[in-house]
Amino acid sequence: MTENPRTVTEQDLDTLSRQLGRPVRDVVEIGARCVCGNPLVATTAPRLSNGIPFPTTFYLTHPVLTSAVSRLEAAGVMAEMNERLAQDDDLAAAHRAAHEAYLAERERVGREAGTGEVPEIAHVSAGGLPERVKCLHALVGHALAAGPGVDPLGDEALAAVREWWTPEACACAGAWDESAPVPSKDLSRHVRHLARVEALERVTVAAVDCGTNSIRLLIARPAGAEDADGPAPDAPLEDVVREMRVVRLGEGVDATGAFSAAALERTFAAVDEYAHLVKRHHAGTVRFVATSASRDVSNREAFVAGVSERLGVAPEVVSGVEEARLSFAGAVSAVDVTALGAEDLVLVVDLGGGSTEFVVGTPDGRVADAVSMDMGCVRYTERFALSDPPAEDELAAARASVSAVLDDVAARLPLERVRAVVGVAGTVTTVTAEALGLAEYDPAVLHGAELSVAEVRAAADRLVSATRQERAARGFMHPGRVDVIGAGALIWAQIVERVAQASGTGRVVTSEHDILDGIARSLRR
Template sequence: MITPCTDADRERIREQLGRMPRGVVGVAARAAGTGEPLVVATAPRLEDGTPFPTTYYLTHPEIVAECSRMEANGVMAEFTERLAADADLRAAYAEAHRAYLADRSRVGAEAGLAEVTEIEDFSAGGMPTRVKCLHALVGHSLAAGPGTNPVGDEALARMSGVPLTEAFAAHLASAGASGNAGTEDSAVTPGADRPAGTVRTAAFDCGTNSLRLLVADVAPDGTLTELAREMRVVRLGQGVDATGEFAPEALERTFAVCEEYAEIVAGLRPDRQRFVATSASRDVSNRDVFAAGVRERLGIAPEVIEGVEEAALSFRGATAGLDATGPHLVMDLGGGSTELVLGSGEVAGAHSMNIGCVRLFERWVRSDPPAEAELGSLRADVDQAFAEASAHVDVSAARTLVGVAGTITTLAAAALELDEYDREAIHGSALTRTQIVETADRLSAMTADERRALPYMHPGRADVIAAGAQVFSRLVELIDDAVSGGGGTLEIRVSESDILDGIALGLASPEAAGTSADPAASAS
């Protein structure tokens, strides 16, 4: 039952989170005995009009930390595997998804809001098919009570020493469980059992289309152990090509994800952090508003890096552990820019082109699906940008093209005809020029709704993927022609390791000690 949020509650929530979440309509779960807030209920649409899908927002720091610890120990992958194998669990989880949507509708109606159609089929935490955020699922269980969300219920049963609602305390007591303090899982704490010299890093990559987070342990030999990897489409670069400034709604979407990531990072306690902002952030007049909002929510300032450094970081991440013939040409295709960087171990040449999926979609595409004339104008922009890049990077020397970032990995999922987005299947996969061109044309012939229905397609990417796929396919044609014209043969590979991995590896280097987590890092 949702109860009013008093002034005392608000003060306590600010202490718990360091801020007050947006859109709070009441307290959805309180600790037995003390009445302390554990979960707040939030409106499905914020005052500025932004859709907000997280109806139940976990606030208590001990439970937040336990969720982060369990995520770092692989519990989400365990639950996802069990969902695939256990029909009863899958059915119960699907019912939890429907219950969450019903709760959101009720909360919205009580707040006087119309249905928020943009998120009408999306609940939280990966429901109904995957487990992507234990924080959301545990928040649902605490708010709705035992028996509603099977994954959230079990996660709570595995925790030790956290405050619970009266209903959950009674449920666990009757089941003979009071937390699994003696199990191997709960005995692990963030930072425990790390090899000497290991550095825990938190890398943020904020581009034109998405905001991503990687928390990873980096061993002295450069081995990277992933603890959390998250991606949210925030479309920060919305309209930047035309207006030269961040739109208020784009900033709100970005700041909401910063708040979400702050919870994850707080539970994993990294040694060093770095927030890198790329293409869109270079071009705007209100960059200071963006920098202040990020600093307020994450405690670190964003570093707006130039295209050459972006290329070098992408190269470092994409080629770490890569078993492919060099020289390597890494292509990082983002929302606002595309970087080309050539090297064999070390960078030999790099160039950033102002062509990306969002920038060229907004510049040229007016039809759904895109008209051939629109795609022709888009490809002409690619040709012009590539001609300039070729003056800076000897692409003809490349023997392996390594494509990174969401446009390319999504196109790979389409070319491989995957039943879902599968990072393991995509990482390291080899594609041919013909596959890429045919897949790009197939995606471009679909409407946005048809692309959105594809099982591997992130809904926030469905409108711009046709433009991005055409950028990729045209660049592949141009690069392959340059390589073959120089007497070489080009192999094309796709990597799930990219600028995030490069940032993390850089943070772990000796020269980064004492500087990377500095809240006063430059935002200019």
């Protein structure tokens, strides 16, 4: 992992105190830095160590920048902004949205600092938000810390000071006296915060699953990790962040054998987002697993280099068998295995965009065998050029191909011993949402849901025969799955029916826990 640029160091505290000419107070993070690394903005705890509430979370500290903003204030810019706020409803709405974003960040910073809630300033932000502009320094500090597009008037002020200061150039030389003694400071809050961050980094893990269709992130830490005594050694992992972006990395790979430039651009944009979250939540260990499409492409090195540059770790292009084992580790928790015998097996099916993993294991979580097949919702949508809705001859060709793949699976795995089937990934959860008649996607309802073979078949048939417009209108349907869910549903229904024929197992379980959770579990120290 690359160092988190928001983490406060002893050198930062000394620099901040010299910049301000007084002891710095209760800094939780560095909200923004100069291109040279020196602080521009100090992110401050919402309650100071002396007990006083402190509403200005993002405190502008760099002397050159603060002087430039003061010139704007002296020129009457705030009065002009206030006039526009009174006349421009869109600008006023964006200004109020900046206020809400400020409050949300202060709440997070309060959790980071351990101050808890500060009711005295519960609805107060800074700089005049949400109705007026009273301090441009506060708005500029917020704009720098939050990034472009969050605080529009702060962004405007930053653009207006470019004559004197720009984010692309260092203006630190001579801005403060580097040789001056550091003003005396109380490090108690700083030291406590840094110790807490270090403790979280030791136990917080980040797992990334990059498949053919989507890229997902799970940041997790043991239950009790934020308590004073820390987590128990055997504490289960709890979600901190769980995100998914449909990037279609494997789009066109079946035909060209390479990732397209557009697919890489979409994927790298998602990785940039994830890198920010990893740093924000102090994940000290990261594992990036790339599957299916990433195994075979001719320009794999461009993918590996792009991810490594952004996330600080190289993606592991795992084998299909390893992918299956990770999926099993994550998914088996969704099954009530108490009624299964010692000789019974659980089958976990991870139906992805480019491949489908089949793994059988014992009820206590030991993997017996696994296979990976080049069959997935994106691959089959492209291979069979399914119409909208699909024609019968198209469906017949796709079903024949699925049947041939399942013949191979049945020859390699003991499906007759399977007594529980668990399906994971977006195709399976979407078919389950259709079967349950959900108005919107609800992971809590979907996780652990049991369906009969007939219910799976009926839901799959409805999705396969629907038009694109009809699929898109379903409230639970992710936009990135609209075009590929027909092929995915066709595959899932045939898998369920084939396993039922071989084993007599009449019900299947849907799991929201899958390879992503398996990756996170593999990082437990």
